[in-house]
Amino acid sequence: xxxxxxxxxxxxxxxxxxxxxxxxxxxxxxxxxxxxxxxxxxxxxxxxxxxxxxxxxxxxxxxxxx
Numbered sequence: 001x002x003x004x005x006x007x008x009x010x011x012x013x014x015x016x017x018x019x020x021x022x023x024x025x026x027x028x029x030x031x032x033x034x035x036x037x038x039x040x041x042x043x044x045x046x047x048x049x050x051x052x053x054x055x056x057x058x059x060x061x062x063x064x065x066x
Contacts, residue, residue, distance in 0.1 A: 016055070020057070023052075024050065027049055027050045036049050036061050037061055037062045038060055039061075048060055
């Protein structure tokens with residue numbers, strides 16, 4: 001007996017959207033709490049910590065390696 005949603009099933013797009021939303025909110029919370037530093041291209045704007053495009057996610061932060 002198989003458990004879980006079948007690969008390519010009708011629920012997969014919805015599950016993907018839910019997980020992408022959870023990842024985005026987690027990164028935003030980490031940025032707000034100061035655990036992740038985003039990149040500030042313009043001083044007056046808030047830092048950019050992540051970008052999501054379709055099925056890609058780009059997380060931008062400063063390196064802590066000396």
